[in-house]
Amino acid sequence: MKLVVTGGSGFIGSHFVREILATRKGWRVLNVDLLTYAGRGRNLADLARHPRYRFARADIASAAIAPLLARERPDAVVNFAAESHVDRSIHGAAPFLRTNALGAQNLLDAARAARVARFVQVSTDEVYGSIPGRARAREDAPLQPSSAYSASKAAADLLALAARRTHGQDVVITRCTNNYGPWQFPEKLIPLMITNALANQPLPVYGDGLQRRDWIHARDHCRGVLAALERGRAGEIYNFGAGTEPPNLRIIQEILRILGKSAALIRYVADRPGHDRRYAVDAAKARRELGWRPAIALDDGLEETVRWYREHPAWWLRLKDAAFRAFYRKNYGNWATGKTGR
Numbered sequence: 001m002k003l004v005v006t007g008g009s010g011f012i013g014s015h016f017v018r019e020i021l022a023t024r025k026g027w028r029v030l031n032v033d034l035l036t037y038a039g040r041g042r043n044l045a046d047l048a049r050h051p052r053y054r055f056a057r058a059d060i061a062s063a064a065i066a067p068l069l070a071r072e073r074p075d076a077v078v079n080f081a082a083e084s085h086v087d088r089s090i091h092g093a094a095p096f097l098r099t100n101a102l103g104a105q106n107l108l109d110a111a112r113a114a115r116v117a118r119f120v121q122v123s124t125d126e127v128y129g130s131i132p133g134r135a136r137a138r139e140d141a142p143l144q145p146s147s148a149y150s151a152s153k154a155a156a157d158l159l160a161l162a163a164r165r166t167h168g169q170d171v172v173i174t175r176c177t178n179n180y181g182p183w184q185f186p187e188k189l190i191p192l193m194i195t196n197a198l199a200n201q202p203l204p205v206y207g208d209g210l211q212r213r214d215w216i217h218a219r220d221h222c223r224g225v226l227a228a229l230e231r232g233r234a235g236e237i238y239n240f241g242a243g244t245e246p247p248n249l250r251i252i253q254e255i256l257r258i259l260g261k262s263a264a265l266i267r268y269v270a271d272r273p274g275h276d277r278r279y280a281v282d283a284a285k286a287r288r289e290l291g292w293r294p295a296i297a298l299d300d301g302l303e304e305t306v307r308w309y310r311e312h313p314a315w316w317l318r319l320k321d322a323a324f325r326a327f328y329r330k331n332y333g334n335w336a337t338g339k340t341g342r
């Protein structure tokens, strides 16, 4: 099996590449990644000499992709590459449309031209928008994205389904809930809170902090994507979720407890515009058809994750560079008044 994984230098993609190389003997992986701010290559530095791993720096939205896939002729393409942070999409939507929507179409076209047998589009439960009450979104729930990030991901899903209908292309779509774990860029909730707390810096909580997310460990998500690649039905969508939905504040308090830090670090800041209150999916189809279920309990996964960040300060300290600090100032603005820079 020859696999092209896009976005393999990012958070979840790097877990996926490791999972493949560790559990699928004989499979070869070409990681195609642009190495944006979110994927600086170091996540997979230890694999540089792995005999079944290769890397190519390329933009999935560029003309380089068609010849690359034509040369490589992989059996499957798994598309993780994306602009992935909701807050950044509020400040500027263009890179989200370019990579997440145009990039997905460009990859779909190139994969079809190279007769790639299967295309897995890694999507998100955020395409369903905020889910009220106790409901859980099934795969046929309406698409109601709230941000340019989730709208651009929904566009990619629709383009993949259109390629299925128009060209009979073999595509499978996965929609997972919020991931956490080692190697996550420190702009997302869990790694931001851990790294700020480690540095005794304030922890910015949007609004009342009672928004709910279904946190799942990235390794559980990756096992789901692998199951969809191997056993998913063409043209189908599979939700993945762990069924947990703690409010953000509870996650933050747990991180502070594990680190032995004070709740005085918590700062309530102005809410994110268009902030989805709750995400929740029904993952019964993935359980039934793929035999998938998450294996890592949130308490255990969070302990492991906090420990990993505590033990790898060199990794995340270099990511909190001048460009990160500029984004941080723009996004969080004036702490004292709780105003944001938006």
Ligand code: NAD
Pocket (backbone or CB within 6 Å): 006, 007, 008, 009, 010, 011, 012, 013, 032, 033, 034, 035, 036, 037, 038, 039, 040, 058, 059, 060, 061, 079, 080, 081, 082, 083, 084, 085, 099, 103, 122, 123, 124, 125, 153, 175, 176, 177, 178, 179, 180, 185
């Ligand atoms: P990430 O931001 O950590 O990594 C994205 C990777 O894509 C980076 O390595 C980056 O360099 C690469 N990339 C960006 N633009 C590119 C381009 N034009 N061409 C090639 N490579 C490019 O993201 P992540 O959190 O690992 O998310 C991976 C995928 O999973 C995304 O598609 C995201 O929508 C989806 N997803 C994420 C979550 C989550 O909680 N993080 C949940 C569900 C689904």
Ligand code: TYD
Pocket (backbone or CB within 6 Å): 086, 087, 126, 178, 187, 188, 189, 190, 192, 204, 205, 206, 207, 209, 211, 212, 213, 248, 272
């Ligand atoms: P995030 O990790 O950005 O993921 P998403 O917006 O894709 O769900 O945010 C997770 C939750 O944490 C979300 O409700 C927003 C909230 N949040 C904060 O309260 N403060 C922050 O600084 C960040 C980054 C997120």
